[in-house]
Amino acid sequence: MADSSLPPPPPPPAPPVGQPADHVPPPPSADSRIETPLVGVYGVTKAFGDVVAVSDVSFTVGPGITALLGPNGAGKSTLFRMLCGLAAPSQGTVQILGKDARRDTAVRGRIGLVPQQDALFDRLSAQAFVEVAAITHGLDRPRERAAEVLGVVDLDPGERKPVGAYSKGMRQRVKLAAALVNDPDVIIADEPLNGLDPVQRKRMIALFRELGESGKCVLVSSHVLDEVARLGSDILVIAQGRLAATGNFHDLRALMDDRPHRIHIATNDPRALGAELLRRAIADGVRVIEDGVEFDTTDIEAFGLAIAPVARELDVHLNGLVPLDDDLESVFRYLVER
Amino acid sequence: MAGSVGLVRSTVVVFRVLLGQLRSPARLTGLGLLGVLSMVISWSVGSGADPSPVQHLDNATGVITLFTFTLVLPVIALIFGVGALGDARDDGTLVYLWVRPLNQISVVFGAWLAATVISLPLIVIPAALSALLLDAGSELVMATLVASALAVVAYSAVFVMLGILSRFAVVLGLVYVLLWEGVVASLGSIGAKMALRGYANSIVTSRTGVRTELANSAESTSIIIFAIVTVVALLLAAARLATLEVD
């Protein structure tokens, strides 16, 4: 198993296909990392039989927090697994610090992975569990180091209870502690905020930001836009295995606001209201249905400003207003189809 | 050599963790009962009518080789061997040993040690007690002790390997144990050479003088075969582990 004798992986740093290169935060200083991004994904496809989980994805990530945002089944975990070497891409190359973790076991020592699954070595205490992580990373003084990182995630190293008896939120923190034990350069956390209560969520977000600011590469996946917004991160939107959009939260928000919205208004006079909205070009594709109107609008702001005056003018009652596609799923669908 | 953590240190930690995971009360009870069952059978044979000392030794050896070695031993070794890494793979804890700067050899080796250490007492103690209860002399007791202990070592390695080769390892293992070793191996000499059971039986035969099924090698040959099987199985398992897709 001579890693060093393997031919170097194909050097692909062609600019990520179809992606603006400027979503990658510039490295903080002129050190050697400029040539080698902390994380590089180049033309990566992963298929499981007929299911294409990840499809021709390319991006690079530098220090700081980057969120991978996408709905269930988008391919986030598959991408993370490939980065850590747990799975091999069907096509393309993944690199951590310029190395392929699937072949290079040494580089695994510089990764901190928080896997999505909840499973832990259930019979161990939190302290013992994190100690195992420390020992398998070859650290000196594993006991002290484990106690230290448990403190970082607000867990008590003296707790004797096995982690199998921990709550979901505590297990998440045990996983995070184990991921931090080796002081990794690249932290890959798959939905780490799942199952945390609001207070803990806030603390963990602060911890991720701290790690990001200290120059580590922190990759966090989520399917909650709000979470990602609070991480204050660069965002990679992934949907149906493809990279659908990149940017910061504000870019994404703008993209989302620009898309057509479908709205349902319950009213006593759907015809009059529908006709007026059409006339004013606030809405297109108006459909009158028994107790209301349904329509699309591309300018949600203009609509918001106009609807109350219009109703007053026509003397119709507005009994309810429901955005029909304001869930994240439809946002993702829009981004993919765009 | 791949991996920057010392081989001994990582083997020991893997062993400790997996031994803890394997030690589930349900498994220990179920497989403990299998051992008790073998002792009950032995006791009834041992206390039964006694045709002649020679005939009795034949019968007693038959109980050990046909029940303990054919069923109890491989089934217990199968459950723990497959569980050692297979459980971690299925429940998703394998990542905590995989995304580490370790040599895969130490993971496989630690798993095999854990499986062997937990299977040994559960197999060897009931087997030796069965031989005692059969009341057919101390040679049979010693033969049973030695043969079962050596066989556990090799079976465990084979089943640890099977546990990461297939997600259906328990079923495949049962097919191997019951169909291959139990039936097919009795039909021809090539099949017989591929059955670990034959080498355990050979040790019994060479120590008691009683002819047993599939036994046609010297004790030293059996020991060498067990050793080779163990090493090869563990190396194959390590190679497979390195290319495994881990969830």
Ligand SMILES: Nc1ncnc2c1ncn2[C@@H]1O[C@H](COP(=O)(O)OP(=O)(O)OP(=O)(O)O)[C@@H](O)[C@H]1O
């Ligand atoms: N080992 C596997 N075998 C077969 N299909 C798989 C495997 N792993 C993932 N998939 C499929 O690949 C697709 C992407 O899955 P993945 O788990 O990467 O999505 P995700 O974005 O992490 O979703 P979630 O938010 O639910 O965790 C899904 O359709 C999934 O069913």
Ligand SMILES: [Mg+2]
């Ligand atoms: Mg996932």
